[in-house]
Amino acid sequence: MKATYETSAAKATQLPPMSMPEFAFIGRSNVGKSSLMNALLNYTGLARTSRTPGRTQMANFFSVNDSFYFVDLPGYGFAATGNREHTEWQSLMDAYLARPVIAKFLFLWDPRRDLGDMDFQIALALSQRAPLSLVMTKCDKLSRSQLVQRQRFIESALKSRGVTLAGTHAISSLKKSGLDQLREELGLSKP
Ligand SMILES: Nc1nc2c(ncn2[C@@H]2O[C@H](COP(=O)(O)OP(=O)(O)OP(=O)(O)O)[C@@H](O)[C@H]2O)c(=O)[nH]1
Ligand SMILES: [Mg+2]
Numbered sequence: 001m002k003a004t005y006e007t008s009a010a011k012a013t014q015l016p017p018m019s020m021p022e023f024a025f026i027g028r029s030n031v032g033k034s035s036l037m038n039a040l041l042n043y044t045g046l047a048r049t050s051r052t053p054g055r056t057q058m059a060n061f062f063s064v065n066d067s068f069y070f071v072d073l074p075g076y077g078f079a080a081t082g083n084r085e086h087t088e089w090q091s092l093m094d095a096y097l098a099r100p101v102i103a104k105f106l107f108l109w110d111p112r113r114d115l116g117d118m119d120f121q122i123a124l125a126l127s128q129r130a131p132l133s134l135v136m137t138k139c140d141k142l143s144r145s146q147l148v149q150r151q152r153f154i155e156s157a158l159k160s161r162g163v164t165l166a167g168t169h170a171i172s173s174l175k176k177s178g179l180d181q182l183r184e185e186l187g188l189s190k191p
Pocket of ligand 1: 027028029030031032033034035036074075076137138139140141171172173174175
C-alpha cells in the first residue's frame with residue numbers, strides 16, 4: 001500500500017482537480033480523524049494529529065495506491081472558533097460537497113457524546129450527497145456492553161432525523177481495533 005500527501009486546501013479555489021474517487025473523513029474537531037487515517041494506512045504522522053482542537057483547518061488530500069484520495073476535512077464545532085472561522089469552514093465545505101467524485105463520507109463520532117442539532121444537520125446534508133457510514137471512534141474508552149448500547153442509541157437517533165447509514169464501524173486507532181472491517185468497506189488492502 002502506498003499513501004502520499006498530495007495537497008491542502010484552505011479555501012474553495014485551492015481544491016485540487018477531480019481525478020480519483022474520494023473518501024471524505026468528517027467529524028467534530030478532535031474526534032480522531034487524523035489518527036484514523038494514519039491507522040488505516042499504517043503510517044505514523046502522515047496525517048497530522050494533535051491534542052489541540054481545531055489544528056487541522058484545511059482539507060488535506062492523501063493519495064492512496066494512486067487509485068483514490070483520503071480527504072481529511074477540517075473539524076467543525078470547535079468552541080473557540082468564532083463566526084468568521086465558521087463561515088470559512090462553511091464555504092470550503094459547500095465547495096467540497098459539490099464534487100461529484102466523493103465516493104463515501106466517513107462520519108466520525110465519539111460514541112460517548114450525544115449528537116446535537118448541528119451534528120444531525122451536517123450528517124443529513126452529507127448523506128444526501130453520497131453514501132455515509134458512521135465510524136465510532138476511541139472505542140477503547142468504552143466497555144463492550146456500553147458500546148453496544150451507545151451504537152443502538154446513535155444509530156436510531158440518526159435514523160429518526162432522516163439520516164440513512166451505509167454502514168457502522170466501531171474503531172480504536174489506539175488499540176488498532178475495527179480497522180480491518182472498515183478497510184474492507186473501503187476496498188483497502190491490509191497494510
Ligand atoms: N483513547 C483514544 N484516543 C484517541 C484515539 N484516536 C485519537 N485519539 C486522541 O484524540 C486526540 C485527537 O486526535 P486527532 O486524530 O488529532 O483528531 P482530529 O479529528 O484529526 O482533530 P482535528 O484535526 O483537530 O479536528 C489526540 O490526542 C489523539 O491521541 C483512539 O482511538 N483512542
Ligand atoms: Mg486532524
